[in-house]
Amino acid sequence: MTDAPRRHLQSLNMSLDVLELLAEAAGPLSMAEIAARLALGKATVHGVLSNLEARRYVERVSGRGGYRLGQRVWELGVVAGEFIELKNIAHPHLVALTELSGESSQLSEYLGGDVIYLDRVESSNPVRANIHIGRRAPAHAVATGKALLAFQSEAEIERVCAGPLVAYTPNTKTDPDALRAELAEVRARGFALNPGEYRGEIIGVAAPIRDHTDAVVAAVSVSGPAYRFSIGDAMALAPNIQDAAAEISRKLGHQTHKKLRA
DSSP states (O other): OOHHHHHHHHHHHHHHHHHHHHHHSSSOBOHHHHHHHHTOOHHHHHHHHHHHHHTTSEEEOTTTOOEEEOHHHHHHHHHHHHHHHHHHHHHHHHHHHHHHHSSEEEEEEEETTEEEEEEEEOOSSSSOOOOOTTOEEEGGGSHHHHHHHTTSOHHHHHHHHTSOOOOSSTTOOOOHHHHHHHHHHHHHHSOEEEESSSSTTEEEEEEEEEOTTSOEEEEEEEEEETTTSOHHHHHHHHHHHHHHHHHHHHHTTOOOSOOOOO
């Protein structure tokens, strides 16, 4: 390892040591206390704290002048907690969809023009879609991606549609107007299809999941090889996918009913 990566790793470890120390402390700690407990120089600790404070990971306490964990740590904890809760809530529904369809089921979230797979229950069939947790796929070419992209902001939809829209198979939509039209259809009918647009032999169907604010935060899908799971099969399964998505949404606090106007 060269000097630069080693220094970056040391700086990262010191930052994490400071955060963990503050998390375990009974109250705010001064810079001198942090330096003493971590056996580090005050100048080094000052640099670490300044960086963490600038990024809101720590904050100073008035009066005594010590440091405690900042707002950003809380924000990240909330996000992490939500996705842990989401996976725990969604997993039994993935199991049920796989048992019903005989095909693999997935849970995904949207991330900057891609989808990232959060959870998966694999089909027992020896031939199945090759999807891995933590991997990404282009939103415009997969069912979960279109189920999520359709409910992003207009600016985000336009950014993705502006391309370039890469063609992964002859079925991939690379025309911006065609993609916009399909996303409008997804919003109208409540589910999305992938007729072999990312990997030509894989068919998928997905529906969006909403949280308590009515925001689309994830999508649930089923996918399988085209010789066994046709577009017709996907269309027939779509109501079950939507039911699963609606039930996951309900458990996340989403209210399906609308308030009556006076």
